[in-house]
């Protein structure tokens with residue numbers, strides 16, 4: 001029996017207990033079991049993280065020859081490298097000898113990497129250079145003829161500087177997989193002709209909650225109740241004349257601002273809102289240049305719209321207060337590792353860079369005024385979700401009455417091509433796409 005798929009009795013029919021996708025009849029429901037069932041978690045690792053494209057890191061993390069950066073695909077350790085010729089690779093970060101993690105530190109630069117256990121050596125191209133044994137006569141032919149290189153992921157592709165990998169050789173090419181979401185990535189990636197860079201000082205924290213709750217974090221509906229203290233602080237700063245070095249987004253105006261949400265298919269989704277004080281955002285310092293290059297309305301989309309993009313299943317690209325790449329690594333059914341970086345246009349003016357870092361610390365850092373609120377709430381959810389008698393969750397209905405196929409007026413302005421448009425940043429329909437993709441991947445996996 002295939003040990004990877006022998007998790008018990010979970011079958012195709014059990015998916016009906018997980019997600020109900022029946023929007024024509026006003027039903028889109030997600031069960032508590034989705035966040036609580038360890039068997040389901042193992043199946044997700046196999047059929048979701050093992051089958052689709054997964055975000056691994058940004059090119060700037062391996063900017064120079066022989067740079068390396070560790071990452072993950074679900075629970076599996078991954079190593080990204082740039083070889084001496086400048087080519088990007090991704091391998092399992094596991095020595096073929098006895099399986100030790102090859103690189104323990106998060107990033108560095110090494111022409112050759114030596115396994116700490118028995119000293120096998122690998123090049124930055126993954127090739128085994130030495131098995132640390134002078135006694136070559138000790139090995140059977142079978143071993144001598146065996147490939148000892150690091151195991152390369154089946155697929156690695158880069159879009160807009162963002163590196164993705166897949167354990168599945170049969171995935172569509174990355175651009176096809178991203179679909180309409182690629183246009184939103186462009187709005188970030190095109191902010192500098194020199195490309196974007198992840199700033200030093202990435203943040204890691206562990207959330208005692210299921211990984212899917214992290215993906216829901218772009219929902220606008222929670223913003224006011226969850227972040228009341230942050231909004232109060234913005235109000236106080238404004239009352240004092242607004243003369244601080246953060247110049248936060250004026251979130252008080254968020255409820256009245258134009259906005260919406262888009263489903264790009266394959267689980268990718270985003271929401272957006274117009275922000276009246278776009279000039280206070282870091283890219284606002286380069287308005288003339290951006291406007292000249294991209295024209296109106298694209299510069300408005302890049303500077304004056306906050307955009308929260310979630311690329312299924314594991315990365316949030318958020319261009320809002322500052323600009324952030326947030327990776328989601330499932331550890332177990334109720335534990336998730338989150339990795340957050342501030343992303344910035346290379347060569348941006350010094351005042352813009354300073355503003356970007358201040359906004360990042362203010363809103364998104366572990367000591368920021370928003371992230372701890374969100375994480376506290378996810379952990380509260382994880383505890384509350386144990387109340388299995390509570391039945392189906394009721395959290396995915398808002399906005400179902402105002403969905404439309406294809407692009408709405410705002411998307412058409414700049415040729416954004418969603419599969420479905422939603423009318424408001426606060427609508428819960430935003431989240432449907434990710435659970436629809438969950439269902440699709442799990443169905444495909446369980447049927448095969």
Ligand code: FES
Pocket residue numbers: 095096097098099100115116117118119120
């Ligand atoms: S486990 Fe790597 S050399 Fe032995």
Ligand SMILES: [Fe+2]
Pocket residue numbers: 217222223226227370374
């Ligand atoms: Fe939040």
